[in-house]
Amino acid sequence: MSVVVKPAEAPAALGFGSRFTGGMVLSRWTAGEGWSALEVGPHRPLELSPAAMALHYGQAVFEGLKAFPRADGSLALFRPRANAERFNRSAVRLAMPTLPVETFVDACARLVRHDAADVPRGPGQSLYLRPFMIAVEPSLGVRPAREYLFAVIASPVDHFFADGFEAIDVWCPTDQIRAAPGGTGAAKCAGNYAGGLAAKAQAVERGCHEVLWLDAREHRFVEELGAMNFFGVTREPTGGPLLVTPPLSGTILAGNTRDTLIELAADLGVRTEQRPIDIAELTNGNGGFDEAFACGTAASVVPIGSVTTAGGRHVLGDGRPGGLTTRLREELAAVQYGERPDTRRWMHTV
Known part of the structure; x- marks a missing residue:
């Protein structure tokens, strides 16, 4: 039996995770x-x-x-x-x-x-x-x-970020890691998050919102962004958009939103390539990434405006939410809020 709730006046400034139900x-x-x-x-x-x-x-x-x-x-x-x-x-x-x-x-x-x-x-x-x-x-x-x-x-x-759907700036350290092969990177366990708090503090000190984690072996390949999965948007040879995301290899959490967006992108005729992403592709200006975003349950889809490394700040595209990033966010929300058909039966009515 489903529960039907009458619309109520929305409380102002709920924030995220600071209030609890009874x-x-x-x-x-x-x-x-x-x-x-x-x-x-x-x-x-x-x-x-x-x-x-x-x-x-x-x-x-x-x-x-x-x-x-x-x-x-x-x-x-x-x-x-x-x-x-x-x-x-x-x-x-x-x-x-x-x-x-x-x-x-x-x-x-x-x-x-x-x-x-x-x-x-x-x-x-x-x-x-x-x-x-x-x-x-x-x-x-x-x-x-x-x-x-x-x-x-x-x-x-x-929304998870107070600024709503504004592009965030991220800090990419090379002296700390989130997960190593054989560790607990693919598990959603408390210790993984505690281990990332020091780097998050570094990010805030540098005027950034989140941490872009690199791999443990070479400190070169992009893995996750904070507690979210990472996507970049580049171009197919035909000129159309191509989604690129790091492959799941035991150090990255298999995000439900990540999996959902790959399927939604396919519905839009956009192919997803799962391959290693060298940080140089994001920071040398020649990688061809027009836009980038992170995704997860808490924050949904979060556009990335810039990446800061020891070498300086590198703006992605024009530093604002990209077109495909925005479209995917809208498509996801439309399914979740019942504004488009749930053809894959993702929603579980209570």
Whole structure:
């Protein structure tokens, strides 16, 4: 049964992730019993032992997905099964138990139904869901925990960047990396994000918004932008646009938005090439990149105006959002908000 919500006056300046709805979904796993039934209750502090293993050894994974207010008045999750599958891949990488895909989707849907009145309906607004799992067994032994907590919380949000759809400037360091081959780069685990905060601070000090990460071996090839996937736009021999994105090779998170945009680009007759992108292609003026953008659940599609390296600031195109970047963002939003047919059944009505 779908939930229909009457349009409400949109709150001003929601920001991103600073306000929370009144509900929360919980389930617990133990080595002897497996997962408990889902419980929907009030958003409240968690009680953890100071010896909870997540606090000491970092067994913590999470996901991010959104529920959108649709043009017909319903609410729908965007590709929740893809998030569930990636959640389980992350869990396996960190030696944590997997969660049935249907349980993950049901937990998210239950929370949206519980907090339907808190879903904002202004332009670009949505309900951001944060499913996560942490090791809660109290033990200082270095091994996989035997007790875990799964939870879903939600936050009414505006666009991720305060400037909305303005091009951002990015800092590209060569002395720090996000992920290395054989590591946890393809997992959505808490430690990956903690390790990127120092470089993010460097970016802000240089007047930039985010970090453009390079590979660990040669510090030469573009990987991710902050916590988002990267795309550049160059030209086919015929003159038409060509999307270029780094290949998934174990150090890059397989983004649901990334996968979606590749399919939407194909609908527009635009081919995507997955290949290594040398940072020199973006900074020497001869790489032929007319525009570039990053993408992810939280921020959707974010145009990149310039790349700053130790050699200086390099403007991409005219420094403003490019034509294909803008079109892809519009196409994605049209599906999510129910303004165009959902031919691939990406939306899960709750």
